[in-house]
Amino acid sequence: MSIHDLLKQYIEEGRIKLDKSIHHELTTYHDPCNYGRKGERAFGHGYYEEPRWVTQQCCENYVEMYPNRANNFCCGAGGGAWAAPYVEERIFYGRVKAKQIKDTGAKLLIAPCHNCRDQIMKSLRKEYDFMDVEVKYLWELVADSLVMEPREEAEEE
Amino acid sequence: MEPLLLTKREKRKLASQYADLCLTCGTCAGGCPVTGVDGLDVRKAVRLALLGMDQELIDSKFPWVCTLCGRCEYACPMNIDLLALLRSARGMRARDKVPGVLHKGVEMCLKTGNNVGIPKDDFVFLLQDLGAELAEELPGFEVPVDKKGAKYLFTINSKEPFAEPEDMMYWWRILYAANESWTTTSENWEGVNWGLFTGDDAAMKEIVGRIVKNYKELGCEYLVLPE
Numbered sequence: 001m002s003i004h005d006l007l008k009q010y011i012e013e014g015r016i017k018l019d020k021s022i023h024h025e026l027t028t029y030h031d032p033c034n035y036g037r038k039g040e041r042a043f044g045h046g047y048y049e050e051p052r053w054v055t056q057q058c059c060e061n062y063v064e065m066y067p068n069r070a071n072n073f074c075c076g077a078g079g080g081a082w083a084a085p086y087v088e089e090r091i092f093y094g095r096v097k098a099k100q101i102k103d104t105g106a107k108l109l110i111a112p113c114h115n116c117r118d119q120i121m122k123s124l125r126k127e128y129d130f131m132d133v134e135v136k137y138l139w140e141l142v143a144d145s146l147v148m149e150p151r152e153e154a155e156e157e
Numbered sequence: 158m159e160p161l162l163l164t165k166r167e168k169r170k171l172a173s174q175y176a177d178l179c180l181t182c183g184t185c186a187g188g189c190p191v192t193g194v195d196g197l198d199v200r201k202a203v204r205l206a207l208l209g210m211d212q213e214l215i216d217s218k219f220p221w222v223c224t225l226c227g228r229c230e231y232a233c234p235m236n237i238d239l240l241a242l243l244r245s246a247r248g249m250r251a252r253d254k255v256p257g258v259l260h261k262g263v264e265m266c267l268k269t270g271n272n273v274g275i276p277k278d279d280f281v282f283l284l285q286d287l288g289a290e291l292a293e294e295l296p297g298f299e300v301p302v303d304k305k306g307a308k309y310l311f312t313i314n315s316k317e318p319f320a321e322p323e324d325m326m327y328w329w330r331i332l333y334a335a336n337e338s339w340t341t342t343s344e345n346w347e348g349v350n351w352g353l354f355t356g357d358d359a360a361m362k363e364i365v366g367r368i369v370k371n372y373k374e375l376g377c378e379y380l381v382l383p384e
């Protein structure tokens with residue numbers, strides 16, 4: 001089960017409620033290679049639209065990067081590169097991603113992948129000077145947008 | 158330099174099934190952010206493999222600075238399986254020559270059930286401790302561990318318990334809000350399979366197999382890997 005389907009299902013079925021006013025800044029979405037291209041090739045479905053939809057349930061103000069979806073550029077840390085010793089090459093790789101992000105003018109970037117988030121938040125922001133852009137996991141965005149309702153005890157199984 | 162005889166091509170190991178369909182158009186390399194690093198690019202990697210120069214490719218840094226992102230493969234007009242080629246080049250390296258911590262992580266995961274070697278007791282203690290912290294805000298919350306019959310089994314990325322434990326709470330909040338039936342496991346909960354990255358199929362299968370075993374033994378309906 002993909003996290004995208006799960007999050008989408010919770011929102012659609014009304015099992016979680018989200019407050020759109022919390023993240024009002026211009027927001028963009030990074031397509032991780034694994035959920036997109038590679039998912040498409042391996043399983044016949046790339047998760048492009050679901051995470052965008054989830055993001056837009058939390059953020060009113062949304063902008064795309066170019067190129068995106070199947071033609072998106074990798075963050076530069078995939079395939080184990082985040083843990084590999086080729087730091088200079090990893091940062092060099094990320095220059096394309098950094099430009100894509102900066103060109104959107106967004107102040108919040110959503111990345112539903114640990115590697116992508118770490119590379120962008122902990123490395124590229126510093127190396128390419130965009131510390132003013134906040135980076136969140138997709139599930140972090142959802143968790144931070146939650147409207148918590150008191151639990152009904154009757155539902156205990 | 159010895160001439161490369163095309164008749165030697167039968168011995169190629171790396172060249173994938175379709176690599177000889179390559180048109181040398183360069184589309185793949187044109188869209189790749191690390192083209193030229195280490196004097197190579199993905200089009201050249203295909204040529205090396207086709208010429209039977211496997212060892213040159215295996216010894217080069219290129220398959221490792223490549224992130225296996227698949228952009229080249231997606232754009233290739235001949236639909237050549239470039240990722241399989243690059244990943245096998247990684248896999249054919251001697252294991253002690255795998256760069257950095259990747260192979261050590263794989264060995265650690267095979268030995269302890271996670272890439273960073275967190276012992277079971279410490280892990281369960283951490284989950285309970287953080288769970289109790291979150292319960293101050295969300296009444297009744299606790300982290301379900303090895304809960305039989307839970308609907309969803311969640312794996313965990315070891316970097317979180319290792320370095321950023323609070324980040325696990327994002328999912329916990331969502332699952333609490335949705336009143337979901339879920340669990341994680343006290344052993345073999347690692348969601349990051351580095352065997353995938355080092356080209357180590359045997360290790361990869363073993364690690365996946367252990368997760369599936371947990372999933373079956375607990376009788377969960379779905380497996381969720383939040384990677």
Ligand code: SF4
Nearest residue numbers: 179180182183185233
């Ligand atoms: S895009 Fe495909 S056909 Fe063109 S050079 Fe690359 S591998 Fe060969």
Ligand code: SF4
Nearest residue numbers: 189223224226227229
């Ligand atoms: S998979 Fe590797 S070679 Fe292909 S575009 Fe991505 S980084 Fe470049």
